[in-house]
Amino acid sequence: MRFFLRVILGALIIALMGMGLTPQAAYADFPGCRENAPKIANPEEPPPPGVLFRKVRIFNGLTDGLSGESDVLVIHNKINKISATPIVLPDLIKLEDGQEIAKKDVQTINGTGHVMMPGLIDDHIHILMSANQLTTELLNPEAKCQLYPNARKEAKNILMRGFTAVRDLGGPVFDLKAEIDRSDYWSLTEQERTNLEERTPGPRIYPSGATISQTSGHGDFGEPDARPRRFGGGNSYAEDLRATIIADGRDEVLTATRENLRLGASQIKLMAGGGVSSNYDPLDVVEYTADELKAAVDAASDWGTYVTVHVYNDKGIERAVNAGVKSIEHGHLMSEKTMKLLAKEGVWLSAQVFELQSESESALSGENLVKQNEVAKGTANLFNWAKKYNVNLAWGTDLLFQPDKTYLQNSFIPKLKTWLSNFEVLKLVTHDNAQLLALSGPRNPYPGELGVIKEGAYADLLLVDGNPLDDLEVLGDYKLAISPLIFNEEETDNKPEFTMINHFKVIMKDGKIYKNEISPDVTDDGAV
Template identity: 50%
Template sequence: MISQTSGHGDFRNINQRPISLGGNLDHSENIDAALIADGKDGVLVAVRETLKRGASQIKLCAGGGVSSSFDPLDVSQYTEEEIHAAVEAAADWGTYVTVHAFTPRAVNKAIAAGVQCIEHGQLLDEATVKLMGEKGIWLSIQALDSEGREDFSEEQKQKKADVANGADAVIKLAKKYKVKMAWGTDVFFNPPINKNQNAYIAKMGSWFTPYEVLKLITSDNAQLLALSGKRSPYMQGKLGVIEEGAYADMILVDGNPLKDINVMVEYDKNFVLIIKDGKIYKNSLGK
């Protein structure tokens, strides 16, 4: 992800200088987790470099975050000109920009700049959600636990709680204004909890029927990924459908998730056959 100095993707400690002031690349930049870029020209270089390395889409940090230490949730990041520069550079490669953002100011600025998807958005107001519905802007939403990680500061734990507690109102507004929604866990860089991420699927049952949840995590997600056009790694086949020539990971479930979405949580027990790209990865049927 691409971040301004002091943005959500800036994981330097307080004593590290930015490159522009004589500093060195941070560890997060060296492992390609984040890239810090400021100003229109800097953003253009960062986007073009990211696309050169094979990115299917571009993610900017447009507002404060939980895991970053020095940016409060309410701050807005990048100017409209900077975000628009990223949008223009991505469009030249036939793909799109999504932004990490929670607040109305950050999201409205991103929409004005031409961004097509908002990641998170749990602190949005009704007017902003309505605007997203009118303009066809995607909302990639997560229903998170309110507890923070053990390594979080008290401030970070409070930010996590604020975000988690905002999901209910925003999801209800998104349904009201028919906002296009996608889904993700926002779980990464933390292998011990990855095994529990299917529990986040079941959490969506608070707002959607089991059928709607399954559609959200498969067909709807596929529609968002399709915005990458020819940059998509799946360009040779369709996503989110079961038909000849389509990409599909097929799962045989012991139970009926259309009646009880919770059968998706205990996947070790309930996923009895897993096929990916035509290869069987698990078969506990004894056949």
């Protein structure tokens, strides 16, 4: 009988996996919160199999300048053809895999006067933690069932700001990622496409899973009187949410790293130095021994991916680099000598524009706000030295705990022109950020090319009214609006809580259009 039950259970799991689902709930949420899953009245219609953009000028992510007027043909989720002369479609488009697409099924968009560019990439984000306040929601067990609905809404908002890919550096987003991936119609199997109700629009997510922290480290959100597990204590609430893992010693770090990899992490995030929002670690503190850091690097390397660490100070950065860490998050308090070390070793720097803030502007207060402003003072040196020594530079926002401020995500891009040229900024937030994503190697959940407009790359792109090479403000000029991506009237109270970037006229991710403010203007022969 027991054997028979195992067979039945195994068959059920295989069947669920065949439908693109795990044995978990179809929608991302915590146990006991399933009633918050979005209710969708009608299945989504399949997107057109092809989209032809006419007469766009292209910023390709790599070249300092725009192309002349060009046609761009997207087939399914890839850029199929780019041509300086008008693309003439045959009545039947034959693909390499033997499929055929009728010309009449190809949507045409008149891009005259618009710039096509790659979708934006944010390489340091925390979707769940940016969508929820720290004390009233994230660390409040009574608010647990609101965390995922808030994150789901923020994921849609991120996409509507033009960010088509993000690297999530701490938080329980594996299920949310899977839910979003079910929206990418052309990346699904035929069987998976039969159940289009189960979807949430959002960016591609490169998840880290729970951040890994030592006791007393930047990921330790336990109560002051809580005892470590080794001394008979239990998990903190943040650990129960899988927002963080407390791991001490080589063996525990190995287990924590492997646990995140087992769940689907594309890279591993450790806390290697003092932090701003945490209560127990001053900024000068160095976290994790060389042996502990090396344990994470060894485990990640065995899976073909890399370790990135949160750290601000010189000693922590040097220890991490010597242990084989491939990316430094923040680094605002490092010296010029340490920046030279990053350049010499080819280590990535994922930098943020941190600014001085008052208590009314910040999500933090007291000593945490003091630490925040101390870090912000290092922003200028960080970017100046990174450029001076040609360090592998990536960029992210690291917005946290202020869901009413996430609409400012795009506004940090124009601020980069203080240290970088407009071209360098655009290349940074597209092509360069994509190179760091690709460092995940075989753990890359989206192995196609991102961050560029070129034949064969993923069709993650924007049509911009204006030239961002001349004016970066076109990437950050926003208005607040009701999202066009709501599932039904019950999901919104009709308050303008979603950001709409005024100059983004088309937003496409994975070959699917999520925003189109350009009216169709097509003649019978397919030419515009």
